[in-house]
Amino acid sequence: MLKYLLPTQLVTPADSAADVSPHGRTLERAFGAAYPLIRRAAWWSIPISLSGLLPSIFLLQVYDRVIYRNATSTLWALVSGILCFLAIEFWLRSRRSRLLRDAGATIDHEVSNALLHSMLERPLRALEQRAASAWFLLFRDVGAVRGTLTGGLAQSLFDLPMALFALGVIAIVAWPVLPVVVAFLGVMSFLAWWWADEVRAGRVEEAQRSRSLERMTAEICNARETLKTQANDGPSIERWRESYTHWLAESFRKNGEIERARDGTTVLLTIFSTVVITVGAVAVMQQWMTVGGLIASNMLAIKALQPVAGLVSNWRALAIAAEAAKRLENVLAEPVEKPKQDIALPQPPGLVTLEELSFSFHEALPPVLQNVNLRIGVGGLHAIVGRNGAGKSTLVKLLAGLYTPTRGSVQIGEYDLAQFGRSDLAGWISYLPQEAYWFAGELMDSLRRNAPGHSDEQIIGACRLSGAHEFISRLPGGYATQVGEGGTGLSVGERRKLALALAFLRNPSVLILDEPSNDLDFQSERQLLSTLLAVARKRTVIVVTHSLRIVSAATQVYHVNGKGDVEQGSATLMVPRLFGVRSAATLNTAADEEAAIHADVEQAERVVAARAA
Numbered sequence: 001m002l003k004y005l006l007p008t009q010l011v012t013p014a015d016s017a018a019d020v021s022p023h024g025r026t027l028e029r030a031f032g033a034a035y036p037l038i039r040r041a042a043w044w045s046i047p048i049s050l051s052g053l054l055p056s057i058f059l060l061q062v063y064d065r066v067i068y069r070n071a072t073s074t075l076w077a078l079v080s081g082i083l084c085f086l087a088i089e090f091w092l093r094s095r096r097s098r099l100l101r102d103a104g105a106t107i108d109h110e111v112s113n114a115l116l117h118s119m120l121e122r123p124l125r126a127l128e129q130r131a132a133s134a135w136f137l138l139f140r141d142v143g144a145v146r147g148t149l150t151g152g153l154a155q156s157l158f159d160l161p162m163a164l165f166a167l168g169v170i171a172i173v174a175w176p177v178l179p180v181v182v183a184f185l186g187v188m189s190f191l192a193w194w195w196a197d198e199v200r201a202g203r204v205e206e207a208q209r210s211r212s213l214e215r216m217t218a219e220i221c222n223a224r225e226t227l228k229t230q231a232n233d234g235p236s237i238e239r240w241r242e243s244y245t246h247w248l249a250e251s252f253r254k255n256g257e258i259e260r261a262r263d264g265t266t267v268l269l270t271i272f273s274t275v276v277i278t279v280g281a282v283a284v285m286q287q288w289m290t291v292g293g294l295i296a297s298n299m300l301a302i303k304a305l306q307p308v309a310g311l312v313s314n315w316r317a318l319a320i321a322a323e324a325a326k327r328l329e330n331v332l333a334e335p336v337e338k339p340k341q342d343i344a345l346p347q348p349p350g351l352v353t354l355e356e357l358s359f360s361f362h363e364a365l366p367p368v369l370q371n372v373n374l375r376i377g378v379g380g381l382h383a384i385v386g387r388n389g390a391g392k393s394t395l396v397k398l399l400a401g402l403y404t405p406t407r408g409s410v411q412i413g414e415y416d417l418a419q420f421g422r423s424d425l426a427g428w429i430s431y432l433p434q435e436a437y438w439f440a441g442e443l444m445d446s447l448r449r450n451a452p453g454h455s456d457e458q459i460i461g462a463c464r465l466s467g468a469h470e471f472i473s474r475l476p477g478g479y480a481t482q483v484g485e486g487g488t489g490l491s492v493g494e495r496r497k498l499a500l501a502l503a504f505l506r507n508p509s510v511l512i513l514d515e516p517s518n519d520l521d522f523q524s525e526r527q528l529l530s531t532l533l534a535v536a537r538k539r540t541v542i543v544v545t546h547s548l549r550i551v552s553a554a555t556q557v558y559h560v561n562g563k564g565d566v567e568q569g570s571a572t573l574m575v576p577r578l579f580g581v582r583s584a585a586t587l588n589t590a591a592d593e594e595a596a597i598h599a600d601v602e603q604a605e606r607v608v609a610a611r612a613a
C-alpha cells in the first residue's frame with residue numbers, strides 16, 4: 001500500500017530515456033534499497049499502534065473498575081502494567097525511527113552520489129547549459145524526497161492502522177459512538193483528498209517562482225564583489241525585489257490554503273470531540289455504555305482521526321517531494337560521457353589532426369569553425385591567435401576532446417577522440433582553461449589532492465617550473481597557507497601558476513593552455529615562455545594567446561579568423577601580418593632579451609630532465 005502513495009518516479013520503472021544514462025534509474029534503485037527498511041518500519045508500526053490504544057484502555061479500567069470499586073491494588077497493577085507498556089512503546093518507536101533514518105540515509109546517499117556523478121560525468125557542453133545554482137537546487141531536492149519519505153508523512157501513514165484498531169476497540173467498549181466516529185473519519189478522509197488537490201493546484205507556479213528567486217539570489221551572491229566594485233547594485237536589487245514580491249504573493253496564497261486546511265482540521269477535531277461526548281453522554285444515560293467507555297472512546301476517536309489529520313498537513317510536503325523526484329529523475333536520465341575504457345592503450349605521440357572539422361553551438365547559429373584541416377605537432381610550441389570571440393577557446397576545447405565536433409573529426413596520434421571520455425583523455429591531453437577554480441584549504445593539501453601519485457618533491461618541482469614556488473615561498477605560511485573558497489587570498493596570476501603546475505604534473509603528450517599568460521607580470525610571462533619552450537622539446541604545447549612574446553617564439557602560429565577558417569604559418573610569416581611588427585624582440589631594444597630567454601630555457605630543461613629521471 002505504501003508504494004501506491006509514493007511519487008510514481010520512485011516505484012515505476014523510468015521510461016527508455018533512462019537507459020541512456022547509467023544514473024537513469026537511480027531513484028527507483030534507491031527506493032528499492034530503502035524499501036525493506038521502510039517495510040520493516042511499517043511492521044513495527046503495528047505493535048506501536050496497538051500500544052497507542054493502551055492509555056484509553058487504562059482510563060476505561062480506572063473509571064469502571066478502580067473508582068467505582070475503590071480497588072487500590074488494581075490501580076497499582078494497572079499503573080505498573082501501563083508503565084511497562086509505555087517503556088516498550090518507547091523502545092519500539094525508537095527502533096522505527098532508526099529504521100526510517102536508515103532508509104532516508106540510503107536514499108540520500110544513493111541519489112546524491114548519482115547526482116554528483118551525473119553532473120561531473122556529463123559533457124562540457126551540457127554542463128555549460130545548466131547554471132551552478134540549478135545544480136545546487138537539485139541537491140536540495142534530494143533532501144525534500146528523503147524528508148518526505150521518511151519524515152512526518154511516513155509517520156502519518158504508519159499510524160493509519162491505529163485508526164482501524166481504535167475503531168475495533170470503540171466497537172467493543174462504546175458501540176453507540178461508533179457511527180459518529182466512522183462518519184467523521186469519512187469526512188476527514190474526503191477533506192484530506194480534497195485539500196491534496198487544492199495544494200497540488202498552483203504548486204508548479206509557486207515552485208517555479210521560488211526556484212527563479214533562488215537562482216537570482218545565488219547569482220547576486222556570486223556577483224557580490226563585482227556589484228560592490230562597480231557600485232551598481234540598484235538594478236540587481238530591483239530585479240531581486242520584483243522576483244521576491246511575486247514569490248511572496250504566491251507563497252502567501254498557498255500557505256494561506258494550507259493554514260486554512262490545518263485550522264479547519266483542528267476545529268473539526270474539536271467539533272468531533274463534542275459530538276462524540278454528546279452522543280456518548282446520551283448512551284451512558286440510556287445505560288448502553290459506561291462512563292469509562294465514554295471517556296476512553298473520546299480518546300480513541302482522536303487517535304483514529306489523528307493520522308488522517310496528519311496526512312492533511314503533510315500533503316504539501318508530498319506534492320513538493322513528487323515534483324522534486326520528477327526533476328531528479330529527468331536530470332539523472334540525461335546522457336553522460338562514455339565511461340573510462342578498460343583497455344590500457346599506449347600513450348599516443350603528441351600529434352593532433354583535425355579533419356574537415358566543423359562546429360556550431362546550435363544548429364540555428366552559424367558555425368564557429370567550418371571544414372578546418374590541421375596537423376599540430378609532434379612537439380613544438382603552437383600559438384593560436386585571433387580576435388575576441390573568433391573561436392580560439394572553442395578550437396582548443398575541440399582539441400582537448402571537451403567538445404564534440406558537429407562534423408569531421410579530431411585525432412590524437414592514430415586515435416579518434418570521439419571514442420574516449422574525458423577521463424581517458426586526461427592522461428594524454430592536459431587542458432588548462434582560462435578560469436581555473438581553486439578549492440579552499442591548505443595549499444599543499446589541494447596540490448596533493450589534484451596530483452595523486454606524485455611525491456611532494458615532484459609537486460614542488462612542478463611549482464618551480466610554473467613559477468608558483470616563488471610566490472608560495474614568500475607567503476608567511478608557505479605551502480601550509482590556508483586558501484579561501486575559489487582561491488580567495490591568492491591573486492589571479494598566482495592561481496594560474498598553481499593550475500599550470502598541476503597541468504605540468506600530468507605529463508601529457510599534448511598540453512593545451514588557454515591564455516596562460518593573462519594576469520602574469522612581465523617577468524613571470526618570460527619565465528612561463530621559457531618553461532613552455534622547454535616542455536615543447538618533447539611534447540606538443542598548444543597555447544591560446546594574445547601575447548606577442550609567446551607568438552614570436554612559437555613553432556607554428558594558427559590564426560582563427562572568426563569566419564570559420566584557421567590560417568596556419570610560421571611565426572616569421574604570421575607575426576608581421578597579424579601584429580604589424582617583425583617579432584617581440586624588435587619591440588625590446590635590449591638585444592640580450594632573447595639570450596635571457598635561452599638561458600631560462602636551459603634552466604627549465606634541466607628541471608624537466610631531473611623530474612623525468
Ligand SMILES: Nc1ncnc2c1ncn2[C@@H]1O[C@H](COP(=O)(O)OP(=O)(O)OP(=O)(O)O)[C@@H](O)[C@H]1O
Nearest residue numbers: 128361368386387388389390391392393394395560
Ligand atoms: N557556450 C556557448 N554557447 C553559445 N555560444 C558560445 C558559447 N561559448 C562561446 N560562444 C560563442 O562562440 C564564439 C567563439 O567563442 P570563443 O570563446 O571560442 O572565442 P575566443 O576566440 O576564445 O574569444 P576570447 O579571445 O574573447 O576568449 C563567440 O561568438 C561566442 O559568443
